[in-house]
Amino acid sequence: MQRSLLFCFAHPDDETFLVAGIACLYAERGVRLALATATLGEAGKCGDPPVCTREELPAVRERELRAAARLLGLGEPALLGYRDRELATAPPMEIREKLVTLIRAHRPQVVVTFDPNGSNLHPDHVAISRFTSDAVAAAGDARWFPEAGGAHAVTRLVWTPPSRPWLFARASNLATEPGVDFAFDITRWSDRKAAALRVHRTQHLNTERVFFSQPDVDKLLGLETFRQAFGPALTVRPAHDLFDGIDE
Ligand SMILES: [Zn+2]
Numbered sequence: 001m002q003r004s005l006l007f008c009f010a011h012p013d014d015e016t017f018l019v020a021g022i023a024c025l026y027a028e029r030g031v032r033l034a035l036a037t038a039t040l041g042e043a044g045k046c047g048d049p050p051v052c053t054r055e056e057l058p059a060v061r062e063r064e065l066r067a068a069a070r071l072l073g074l075g076e077p078a079l080l081g082y083r084d085r086e087l088a089t090a091p092p093m094e095i096r097e098k099l100v101t102l103i104r105a106h107r108p109q110v111v112v113t114f115d116p117n118g119s120n121l122h123p124d125h126v127a128i129s130r131f132t133s134d135a136v137a138a139a140g141d142a143r144w145f146p147e148a149g150g151a152h153a154v155t156r157l158v159w160t161p162p163s164r165p166w167l168f169a170r171a172s173n174l175a176t177e178p179g180v181d182f183a184f185d186i187t188r189w190s191d192r193k194a195a196a197l198r199v200h201r202t203q204h205l206n207t208e209r210v211f212f213s214q215p216d217v218d219k220l221l222g223l224e225t226f227r228q229a230f231g232p233a234l235t236v237r238p239a240h241d242l243f244d245g246i247d248e
Contacts, residue, residue: 012068023073031243044202047204061202071192071199111158161226169222169223
């Protein structure tokens, strides 16, 4: 069985903040990876001093996303074409069909997205969480969009944890942290995660604030954590493999 993993996020840079390390890890293990990004983040910052004008921002952020995705082994992202800060008002049938088509084409055992609070309550993060759950349910039912490929049941849906995932690097014992169901020591790939964060040049204020200005940046860049939405029961939490309990 070809192992396959699909990431569904809202903005260019979500992929780097959240899954850069595990993308490298699973790419190395030969898992087929795919990334869907719902908007071009055109409501975000341009940098200080600005890297580009506001008019140029969507095109620049698309280039940054493509470069980061290549660096992380994610291939060419599927761009869903919604507007930043307006994802919650996407027509449900339309985005359902786009995501179901992707799920049936890639046939992932595991899908990763934001948790229902979108990690930081950003409305686009909350929206992509909801739309991804919706599409995962519909993808397994052949009555939905029969022209979009054969039904495919996702085995495990994985969310980001209930608070900023990298902050768990400061926790003394991950086993006692609710919402940390998977934890990955990604120190082997933290240089690449840092490089991918720097590829998102327009977002340098955020990456500096969250990571590079922190005294324990090495620690923060060395851990990625996730929460199980549904899937095979975990015997140990945190587990260290998103495919834990999923047959070869
Ligand atoms: Zn985001």
